[in-house]
Amino acid sequence: MNPAPNLVLVGPMGSGKSSIGRRLADRFGLAFFDADREIEAQAGASIATIFECAGEPDFRARERIVLAGLLAGEGAVVATGGGAVLDARTRELVRGRGFVVHLHVDVAQQLERLARDRSRPLLAGDDREQVLRRLAEVRDPLYAEVADLRFDTAAMAAAETAVKLGHLLDARWQMSVPATGAHR
Numbered sequence: 001m002n003p004a005p006n007l008v009l010v011g012p013m014g015s016g017k018s019s020i021g022r023r024l025a026d027r028f029g030l031a032f033f034d035a036d037r038e039i040e041a042q043a044g045a046s047i048a049t050i051f052e053c054a055g056e057p058d059f060r061a062r063e064r065i066v067l068a069g070l071l072a073g074e075g076a077v078v079a080t081g082g083g084a085v086l087d088a089r090t091r092e093l094v095r096g097r098g099f100v101v102h103l104h105v106d107v108a109q110q111l112e113r114l115a116r117d118r119s120r121p122l123l124a125g126d127d128r129e130q131v132l133r134r135l136a137e138v139r140d141p142l143y144a145e146v147a148d149l150r151f152d153t154a155a156m157a158a159a160e161t162a163v164k165l166g167h168l169l170d171a172r173w174q175m176s177v178p179a180t181g182a183h184r
């Protein structure tokens, strides 16, 4: 049983972090936050516009600041963006302030789920499959580095995944403030 004040979902685009996170928050009676939406609200601009006008490094800095704010308190379920783990300070932050679940999904499933999506700047080009494979190569070890639990969403719908994950979390996650400020 790992104590941590918040629940954090990491994983690639299309792994269901937001839809599963919202359901888990309902189940545990906690507040849900989607870091991407918070970044957009604070910037007054879409993620695509931030990438285009300020660049990815600026987006990653905004992401880190927003996550630090969301995780400063207790009792939040936070869906992070797929690339949040790229930033070492963000990795340290989510590990220190959350029980971290890595939602895994394979590339074929991602392609299916994201087929109609036009909002993600990293998928604006033609070869989505190649991009997703390249991102997974770089990011999978980082998801593993921060995760307390890895959960394969496979072909399951969000509702089913949330029920199964909720049961696992009952046994694995204790919502509390770690005595040392870090739970591992």
Ligand code: S3P
Residues within 6 Å of the ligand: 011, 012, 013, 014, 017, 036, 047, 080, 081, 082, 083, 084, 119, 120, 121, 122
């Ligand atoms: C990104 C994933 C997106 C969003 C941005 C960058 C990434 O979030 O933060 O487009 O680098 O993988 P989702 O994982 O919620 O799609």
